[in-house]
Amino acid sequence: MEKDKAARRGMGRFSLVICLLFALLIIALALNLAVGSVRLSPNEILDLLKNGRNASTESLIVFNIRMPRMCLAAILGGALAVSGFLLQSFFRNPIAGPFVLGISSGAKMIVGITMIFLAGSISLSPAVLVIAAFIGSLLITAVVLLFSQKVRNMELLLVVGIMVGYICSAVTDMAVTFASEQDIVNLKYWSMGTFSGKGWDSVVTAALICTPALIASWLLSKPMGAYALGEGYAKSMGVAVKPFRLALILLSSLLSACVTALAGPISFVGIAVPHITRTLLKSSKPALVIPAAFLAGAVFCLFCDLIARTVFSPTELNIGTVTSIFGAPVVILMMVDRRRRAGQ
Amino acid sequence: MTAFFETNGLAVGYNGKTLIRDIDIALNKGGILTLIGPNGSGKSTILKTVARQLAAIRGSVTVEGSELFRMSAKEVAKKQAVVLTERIRPELYTVRDLVGLGRYPYTNIVGRLTDDDRRIVDECLALVHIKDLAERDFMTLSDGQKQRVILARALAQQPELLVLDEPTAYLDIKHKTELLSLLRFLARERGMTVIMSLHEIDLAAKASDLLLCVKGETVAAFGTPDEVLRSLPVEELYELEKGSYDPDFGSVELEKTEGKPRVFVIAGAGHGIPAMRSLQRERVPFAAGILFENDVDARVAKKLASSCVIAPAFEPISEELFEKAKTLMFACEKVIDAGTPVGTFNEANGRLLALAREKGLLKNE
Known part of the structure; x- marks a missing residue:
């Protein structure tokens, strides 16, 4: 039957993309384990994986450094991509993202302030940082939403977002002026954005926050699809628009806050990866895009992290530097392409 | 006897401020009611209220005897579907996927379409004659084709009541007449009840069973097209000063040049x-x-x-x-x-x- 063929073609494409992304994920994971200042052969790694931890330096490198780092890059990369996709669904515009709307900078500001002024009184566990980042994200999201009611034009809203981002950075810089030497080192290190130096506790925190948030996001696929037609149509189909919008914003903020708290602000992944995913899938169906974007985000960040720590080894680049180099051109191309198509 | 669709003492408006009051409509199943009136007269406000997008300020709206504002969102979605004026720009949606969204009130939590749902989507595509567009990207279609897709999406909700706000805007004469013929077909052959607004008074009179004129704070006239256009000349309804309208043929003439004949x-x-x-x-x-x-x-x-x-x-x-x-x-x-x-x-x-x-x-x- 014709329609079955069509339906199968859609699903076939999805399966194909998922398989491709899984293959890339495995390659990326293997490279991340093997490549570095200490190069390990596949056999050595397989040996270590088979026999478990031992006291050797290699074991320490694989289990305590590379593995948690790679897990974190994968989880947070995926979370960032999904966070971006949620924001894009919210604004019904593919150029929305946590970084360009200043939401990541808001998270950074509150985390920075927390690091400087509360470092003495509370322990800065990953969970505390996530809470601080979540508060910062929500704060800036609220500001952006306030503006979005006045400015209907998305490009203008982006400018507002970027400006708000600068204000947040300025506040962060101001806070740094009053910080102690040790805090500054910590803050600088963190605020540049990196997956390095994170232990398993960060991975566990990330997994505990992102897993339920990602599942919840996927469960919002159905109303997200309806909402793509606009509020009026969504309402007419039975979507409770207000709670739905709130859920989108909370989930998106939580995911991007988790990333910012654990790895610092990472730019452009939230826009570039969902765009690439939609293009690969040739579909915007949220039920398909969310899992694919998660995988693509993981792959993207794993490769970016690999580049960050190997290209100028032993000096490491910020992860944000690498994601910008690869992500920003995608975003530019996308905007140009949209303009061109809108002009037709 | 109560009609399929009724409003009683309905007052509509925004933010608690009444724009139009005392709206009493009774429309039988399979009838087409068209709202006409000048720009900004509140046609859309009435339609939005009827579609439950806007709360009624006073009065009641009943569909088959049950109060619209007391139904659950899902019940309403199964009973009525809408075609709105806002232009939609969904990226990377095929026509089939977009029409499939209309199955929303019937699908499970993740919105999976069953074989039954897919069959209904196909029927709706066939009904509006866009089967051959099924795999096309919605954004690449012409305005006329888009409007058909949007109508097919509404039909996929299997509504008994269809609410359309200026469905013929952006359409050329061919697509206008085709759309209105299709609505007549749905009304007569499928028992679909239709409430819409139109700018084309001539087409409104030809396509509708009932007309409702909105002017000022109340309903200026309500009845069959013949009754309405005779009791309230179009020139008066639209405050037409620079031209005239022939209610029998729906033709418009521009302003006459007065003075001594040359x-x-x-x-x-x-x-x-x-x-x-x-x-x-x-x-x-x-x-x-x-x-x-x-x-x-x-x-x-x-x-x-x-x-x-x-x-x-x-x-x-x-x-x-x-x-x-x-x-x-x-x-x-x-x-x-x-x-x-x-x-x-x-x-x-x-x-x-x-x-x-x-x-x-x-x-x-």
């Missing part, structure tokens, strides 16, 4: 329309005659000529009218012969022509 048009049997339109465009005041009252030329002359000589139908033209026309003609600078044949009843026009020729007034020879 040209006399000898017309009849529709031959005079091009000459009269051309004089109107040049803003030349003119007279027309001698026309029988049942002649199309007479209808147009009444709307465009600054004065005209009209004779009763089915009678030879009286000498009195001939004299009147002669005086009027001799007061003009020139005379145009529209080319109407001269027969037994209008032989008076033949005499006028001869006189004009004699005096050298006849210009188009």
Whole structure:
């Protein structure tokens, strides 16, 4: 039957993309384990994986450094991509993202302030940082939403977002002026954005926050699809628009806050990866895009992290530097392409 | 007996401020009700309230006897579907996927379409004749095609009541007539009840069972198109000052040029329309005659000529009218012969022509 063929073609494409992304994920994971200042052969790694931890330096490198780092890059990369996709669904515009709307900078500001002024009184566990980042994200999201009611034009809203981002950075810089030497080192290190130096506790925190948030996001696929037609149509189909919008914003903020708290602000992944995913899938169906974007985000960040720590080894680049180099051109191309198509 | 769709003492508006009150509508199943009225008169506000997008300020809206505002969102979604004026721009949606969204109130938590759902989507695509567009990207379609897809999506909700806000906006005449024919088909053959708003009063009168005129704070008229357009002339409803509207044919004429006639048009049997339109465009005041009252030329002359000589139908033209026309003609600078044949009843026009020729007034020879 014709329609079955069509339906199968859609699903076939999805399966194909998922398989491709899984293959890339495995390659990326293997490279991340093997490549570095200490190069390990596949056999050595397989040996270590088979026999478990031992006291050797290699074991320490694989289990305590590379593995948690790679897990974190994968989880947070995926979370960032999904966070971006949620924001894009919210604004019904593919150029929305946590970084360009200043939401990541808001998270950074509150985390920075927390690091400087509360470092003495509370322990800065990953969970505390996530809470601080979540508060910062929500704060800036609220500001952006306030503006979005006045400015209907998305490009203008982006400018507002970027400006708000600068204000947040300025506040962060101001806070740094009053910080102690040790805090500054910590803050600088963190605020540049990196997956390095994170232990398993960060991975566990990330997994505990992102897993339920990602599942919840996927469960919002159905109303997200309806909402793509606009509020009026969504309402007419039975979507409770207000709670739905709130859920989108909370989930998106939580995911991007988790990333910012654990790895610092990472730019452009939230826009570039969902765009690439939609293009690969040739579909915007949220039920398909969310899992694919998660995988693509993981792959993207794993490769970016690999580049960050190997290209100028032993000096490491910020992860944000690498994601910008690869992500920003995608975003530019996308905007140009949209303009061109809108002009037709 | 209660009608399928009813409003009683309904008042609508925004933020608690009433725009239109005392709206009482009764519409039977399979009927089409069209809201007409000037821009900004509140047609959309009424439709939004009926579609439950906007809370009613007072009064009730009932569908099959149950109060609309007491139903759950899902119940409403299964009963009624909408076509809105806001233009949608979903990226990377195929027509089939977009129409599939209409199954929303029937699908499970992740929105998975069952075989039944897919069959219904196919039926809806076939109903609006866009089966061959099923795999196309929605954004690549023309406005006419898009509107069909949006209608198909609404139909996929399997509604009993269809609410459409200016569904013919952006459409050309072909797509307008096709859309309205389709709505008539759905109403008569499928028992679909339709409430919509239209800007084209002529089409509204032809496509609807009932018309509702919105003007000012209340409903200005409600009834069959015939009743409504006779009780409330379109010129009055739209405060038309620079033109006129013929309710029987739905044709619009631009403003007539008043003043002492400079040209006399000898017309009849529709031959005079091009000459009269051309004089109107040049803003030349003119007279027309001698026309029988049942002649199309007479209808147009009444709307465009600054004065005209009209004779009763089915009678030879009286000498009195001939004299009147002669005086009027001799007061003009020139005379145009529209080319109407001269027969037994209008032989008076033949005499006028001869006189004009004699005096050298006849210009188009």
